[in-house]
Amino acid sequence: MRIEDRLDQLAIFTGRAIKWLAILMLLVQFFIVVSRYAFGINSIAVQELVLYFHASLFMIGAAYTLQIDGHVRVDIFYARLSAKRKAMIDIFGHLVFLLPSMLTILYWSWPSVRNAWKIKEGAISVGGLPASFLLKTLIPIFCILLIIQSIACLLRHFNTLRGEH
Numbered sequence: 001m002r003i004e005d006r007l008d009q010l011a012i013f014t015g016r017a018i019k020w021l022a023i024l025m026l027l028v029q030f031f032i033v034v035s036r037y038a039f040g041i042n043s044i045a046v047q048e049l050v051l052y053f054h055a056s057l058f059m060i061g062a063a064y065t066l067q068i069d070g071h072v073r074v075d076i077f078y079a080r081l082s083a084k085r086k087a088m089i090d091i092f093g094h095l096v097f098l099l100p101s102m103l104t105i106l107y108w109s110w111p112s113v114r115n116a117w118k119i120k121e122g123a124i125s126v127g128g129l130p131a132s133f134l135l136k137t138l139i140p141i142f143c144i145l146l147i148i149q150s151i152a153c154l155l156r157h158f159n160t161l162r163g164e165h
Contacts, residue, residue: 011067015063018061083160099147117133117137
């Protein structure tokens, strides 16, 4: 198995695992609506749970979306290009935009995440979930997963330029 295929396995695993949060998020949101409008019961903690699920779904699922080439792009010109030209554009995007931005976010968010864990930072809202340190932890996880997947994509694009794909 090639290195990029091994790196892909992490994104595939996390994507397949995290996708179930979409259904869970839908069920919790349905519960919120029914309990509020049918029974007059409201819970800020349960509302924040939807926020946590939503953030987890998108931040952890981003690497899988990159792996399956599911991110939005303007295909007006890109779609007509040869595989090698596409690879060149993608390499440029990974090296100039994706990797530097992920490394920057990782660098600048780490002190906040570390401090949140140190004090076990509590709820975002009064009555909310007492675990915003977990929510902040999604930031470095997001960055690391995208960096790993970006490396896999870069290896694949370099192979395309060499004519190996």
